[in-house]
Amino acid sequence: MNIARLLVRRSSGRLKARQAGKFVPLQLQSSRSCAQLQNFVNTIRQLGSSVAILSSAFHIREHTSQLLALYRQNASELFPRRVQAAREPTLRDSTVQAKKERELPPQLIARPRVNVNLDLEHFPSQFEELANHLVVFVQCLKEFPEFIDESINASISLFEADLRYWASCLHVYKGQFRQPSIQRYVHDLSTHFGDHADQLASTLVLFLEVGVPTIRYAQKHKTDNLLNLSTVATFFSAVIATTLQFSFQLTETRTQNAVNTFWFASLVFSIGAAVNSVLGLTWKQAIYRPPRHRVPWWVLIWIKRSPLVFLVISVACFSVGLCLFAYGSNQSPVTSIITTVMTAVTTLGLAAVSGWFASERWIFSKYRGRKWLMDILLERIERTWDLPGFSHARKAWQKTSLSLRGCARLLGRWRSWIMCNDWESSLSDDGKDLEAGGLPWVAGAGEKAETSDTGRTRRKQALLSAMKTIHLQSTIIAPFITPGKKRVETTGADPGDIDSGKLVAEPVRAERSRLSLMKRKLGVLELTGDFEAHQALVRDAQFSEDGKFLITSSWDGTSIIWQTHPEHNLLSMYRVLVHPKSYVGQTVWSPDSTMLLTKHVRSVKLWTQHGVCHKTIDRQTNIRRVAWLPDGKAFLSVEENTVFRLDLLGKELDSYDFGMTTLHDAAVTTDGSRVWAVGVLSESPSKLHPSKSPVEKRLIVYNMQTKCIEYQIPILDDVRHVSISRKARLGRNGLLALISYEIQPPQLWKLYRVSDERNASASITRVRLLHTYLPRQTGVEFAGPGYFGGKDDELVLCASKGRDIHVWDRESGIYLRHIPAAGRSSDLMCMTWNPASENPFMFATGSHDGAVQLWSLSPTREVQEPSVMADG
Incomplete structure (x- = not known):
């Protein structure tokens, strides 16, 4: 077997292995997520009101398992040798499993089961259902106000937004989930x-470690409050029942009847407080209670507020009844008055504190924590003092306060002056003792000091003792104080780059074939011309169809038409086109090489091949790309999500709407009936946008006759350019398109027609991926579009960010030549191949520094035709 073809198969195998390997981390991540959800379910059962979140967690696990099964099915169909499909249970397996389930005791924890009837068409619906349950999960988390973590809510919300975006986009491809292009996107x-x-698993770990203990502590605190309230209400009921034994028989006077009325009412309310406290405690601890928004408001108020309110009413009724009982039982007037006064004091205190609590809650709800009750009271006091009647009194009080403060300051100064004089005289007498190092004398516990100067002597002795102590401490500690060492900083050396591997030259068999001849020709390609043409980067370059001219356009505001000399492998400057107002973004030769289009930001200029501006066509929006129609009488202008068909005078002949896809590039098929466009989806059909995942890009085949999209392919890579081969021989129904991406290698796609299964007389358009052109080295990042080259577009070329040029065989995908960046100090910006049949192996490149380089066969080196040999 040919070694080159073996390398292609190995490269293709590595690509498939890398793509199939995406399923392994998905399986691990989904399993970890389900395991964390199970741990979450087991832990959250300890909290009250958890049945809703338990249900949503179960459904999340269920749909995650079902999506994992769908991904396995999809990957097994794409890569049958690398991903094993799930084994379908037989009738015997189902019978045995059902028998085991009947023998086992019923499980308390429900386990998710995968629906065996799932199909790839269920991807959008599964995404939507998982998103719905994630929303319910977030709402259930908000039912625990004791712990609020915005990172958890944000993570789940991002997941839910991407799921809805994917579901909305995938609905467009209903009935196509068995096609390889859609399967690759999924x-x-x-x-x-x-x-x-x-x-999601990481956020659940954080919630289990931090959130659950916090919620458990807060709920325990609330239940303890209800338990204490129930205990107080129970004991108070016993007190009321005991006191009723002294008054229930006294029914002779109105006062005695009033006493019984208040005490019976107090007993009823105290019992109600105790019972409602137990009811609230049961409600708090129940896991099957519904969320708050599912409960009537009066039920919540009764459960939360009634125990405390009933207890307060019971205490008030008992206090009033106690005061009346003091009068109704013919007690001493002193006893009755003292009882009434004490009851009034306690009642007013209770009412004041209760009012303060209620006011604080109202102020917090009104001002959202920006102001407190004390701030409001101070503001009201300030407003009251600003009234006319109070303002004069306030000013008089301020003047009196200032006068009193002045007198107080004078008295303080006089007292300080007297004390300083006394201290100076006392210190002068004992200063010699301090200088001599002697310690001041302090009277012992059993000794008596003189009575005349007791206070003064104590103050003097205390001051001298403190000064001596400071002197001794500084003397003792000073020898032990040493200067600290300076900090020494060390830095490690950066590790050098290690080559991952080296290319090993493979021997090439001397066989006469197309690939061997191309390799020989490419092997003698060399740089034959280097021209300093422009002062800024060369944005675009293109050979004319007849190969006689080359045009290069730069951001310096000029375009140069070069005349080619294939016999000498040289270029000569033919015309210079000046664009003083805007730079040229694209240049396109007409199919007959007589006209030229230059694309500007909002205009298109039509030139002759001799550099004469024939027409300037202004447009209202930015122009992305332009493309000639095969007949050369009109061209297409790509603007946002619409492609306009214009004649050579700028008249709009037709327009083609691509919906919500913002186009990057477009190319016309050789028969002029279809447009192959690439672009990015501005929004989903449901007006949604992704949160973290990339925006969907699309390859679109548009029929200009029926004005409808015949076929579209979703992709995730940043697609930029499309080029259709005009010389490839694929038969009557086949066209080839080269798709280029931002960093990824170029791909070759085939557009063909097949018979419609529903209508035998009709045909439908299909697109199939043929090749992904991989380099031999790993980690290569490509820059710029890919190009067709060679005779009949038999080559594919693309430049990398390392300024290297990679060449492949279009038909087989074999890697033919790596042209290194030798002699190029600037990045390549564009490339073009000379399509002339006389000299097919010639191409030009434009660089970032404005240079134009010509690559062709060396005139001094001839390529020998290989002898005819049979392929062994």
């Missing part, structure tokens, strides 16, 4: 789905 989504599932 498989690529598995990476982002796994990242969200892993993030």
Whole structure:
């Protein structure tokens, strides 16, 4: 077997292995998410009002398992040799499993089961159902106000937004989930789905470690309050029942009847407070209670407020009844008065504190914590003092206060002056003792000091003792104080780059074939011309269809038409086109090489091949790309999400709407009936946008005759350019398109027509991926579009960010030549191949520094035709 073809198969195998390997981390991340959800369920059962969140967690596990099964089914169909499909249970297995379930005791914890009837068409519905349960999960988390973590809510909300976006976009491809292009897109989504599932597991770990203990403590605190309230109400009921034994028989006077009335009412309310406290305690601890928004408001008020309110009313009734009982039982007037006064004091205190609590809650609800009750009271006091009647009194009081403060300051100064004089005289007498190092004398516990100067002597002795102590401490500690060492900083050396591997040259068999000849020709390609053409980067370059001219356009405001000399492998400057107002973004030769289009920001200029501006066509919006129609009588202008068909005078002949897809590039098929466009989806059909995952991009085949989208393919990579081969021989129904991406390698797609199964006389358009052109080295990042080259577009070329040029065989995908960046100090910005049949191996490149380089066969080196040999 040919070694080159073996390398292609190995490269293709590595690509498939890398793509199939995406399922392994998805499986691990989904399993970890389900395991954390199970731990969450087991832990959250200890909290009250958890049945709703238990239900939503179960449904999340269920739909995650079902989506994992769908991803396995999808990956097994894409990569049957690398991902094993799930084994379908037989009738015998189902019977044995049912028998085991009947023999086992009923499980207290429900386990999710995967629906065996799931199909790939259920991907959008599964995404939507999982998003709905994530919303319920977040709402249930908000039912625990004791712990609020915005990171958990934000993580789940991002997951839910991406799920809805994916579901909305996938609804467009209903009935196409068995096609490889759609299956590849769904498989690529598995990476982002796994990242969200892993993030969900991480947030659940944080909630279990921090949130659950916090919620448990807060709920225990609330239940303890209700338990204490129930205990107080129970004991108070016993007190009321005991006191009723002294008055229930006294019914002779109105006062005695009033006493019985208040005490019976107090007993009723105290019993009600105790019972409602037990009811509230049961409500708090029940896991099957519904969320707060599912409970009537009066039920919540009764459960939360009635115990405390009933107890307060019971205490008030008992206090009033006690005062009346003091009068009704013919007690001493002193006893009755003292009882009434004490009851009034306690009642007013209770009412004041209760009013303060209620006012604080009202102020907090009104001002959202910006102001407190004391702030409001001070503001009201200030407003009261500003009234006319109070303002004069306030000013008089301020003047009196200032006078009193002045007198107090004078008295303080006089007293300080007297004390300083006394201290100076006392210190002068004993200063010699301090200088001599002697300690001041302090009277012992059993000794008596003189009575005349007791206070003064004590103050003097205390001051001298303190000064001596400071002197001794500084003398003792000073020898032990040493200067600290300076900190020494060390830095490690950066590790050097290690080459991951080296290319080993493979021997090439001397066989006469197309690939061997191309390799030989590419092997003698060399740089034959380097021209300092422009003062800024070369934005675009293109050979004419007849190969006689080359045009290069730069951001310096000029375009240069070069005349080619294939016999000498040289270029000569033919015309210079000046664009003083705007730079040129694209240049396109007409199919007959007689006209030229230059695309500007909002205008298109039509030139002759001799550099004469024939027409300037102004547009209202920014122009993305332009493309000639095959007949050369009109061209297409790509603007946002619409493609306009214009004649050579700028008249709009037709327009083609691409819906919500913002186009990057478009190319016309050789028969002029269809447009192959690439772009990014501005929003989903449901007006949604992704949160973390990439925006969906699309490859679209548009029929200009029926004005409808015939086929579209979703992708995640940043697609930029499309080029249709005009010379490839694929038969009557086949067209080739080269799709280029931002960093990823270029891909070759085939557009073909097949018979419609529903209508035998009709045909439908289909698109199939043929090749992904991989380099031999790993980690190569491509820059710029890919290009067709060679005779009949038999080559594919693309430049990398390392300024290297990679060449493949279009038909087989074999890697033919790596042209290194030798001699190029600037990045490549564009490339173009000379399509002339006389000299097919010639191409030009434009650099970032404005240079134009010509690559062709060396005139001094001839390529020998290989001898005819049979392929062994």
